[in-house]
Amino acid sequence: xxxxxxxxxxxxxxxxxxxxxxxxxxxxxxxxxxxxxxxxxxxxxxxxxxxxxxxxxxxxxxxxxxxxxxxxxxxxxxxxxxxxxxxxxxxxxxxxxxxxxxxxxxxxxxxxxxxxxxxxxxxxxxxxxxxxxxxxxxxxxxxxxxxxxxxxxxxxxxxxxxxxxxxxxxxxxxxxxxxxxxxxxxxxxxxxxxxxxxxxxxxxxxxxxxxxxxxxxxxxxxxxx
Numbered sequence: 567x568x569x570x571x572x573x574x575x576x577x578x579x580x581x582x583x584x585x586x587x588x589x590x591x592x593x594x595x596x597x598x599x600x601x602x603x604x605x606x607x608x609x610x611x612x613x614x615x616x617x618x619x620x621x622x623x624x625x626x627x628x629x630x631x632x633x634x635x636x637x638x639x640x641x642x643x644x645x646x647x648x649x650x651x652x653x654x655x656x657x658x659x660x661x662x663x664x665x666x667x668x669x670x671x672x673x674x675x676x677x678x679x680x681x682x683x684x685x686x687x688x689x690x691x692x693x694x695x696x697x698x699x700x701x702x703x704x705x706x707x708x709x710x711x712x713x714x715x716x717x718x719x720x721x722x723x724x725x726x727x728x729x730x731x732x733x734x735x736x737x738x739x740x741x742x743x744x745x746x747x748x749x750x751x752x753x754x755x756x757x758x759x760x761x762x763x764x765x766x767x768x769x770x771x772x773x774x775x776x777x778x779x780x781x782x783x784x785x786x787x788x789x790x791x
Contacts, residue, residue, distance in 0.1 A: 688782050
């Protein structure tokens, strides 16, 4: 079993990387692409594949949430980004439940990177859609409020990343402790806790995605939509 929180560092071109996180991140991306392939290989108007049904349910749910928060422009690129984000986080959360593996999301570097990506997209799209008016909202309702608004923006990636990181890391630690404490008698409680962790992993992926939708939606949604 891997040691929770202990990662082998490698140096590439002067930069230090967590090798396990890199490997598990690439593995997660491969799994997400494979799921997409399974769902799309026999596409039909009336789904006959369980994979297609499951993926269509996820896509439609996230499309509805995105369109509700972002308006009609959510369809297309934005909604596909949201779906990809959700699937990546979901598989990342679940893959660490396998005893010999570790979730990419139990590494703060991963969750912080995802959070910074979301916040960067929020501001870039806000500027693209609203131009100078987007910058102006930081000074609302009064000019001195710019300080509070900037602090709020700085806090968003921190809260996003630490919430996901903390919950996934805690789940893996508890599974590790159960296996060590109960030994041969750990089957039933471990299965129960793993089942609970699957639920928590799904909830955390959904929460991260919904907050991302809310942040981007507040930046791009106009009064007319």
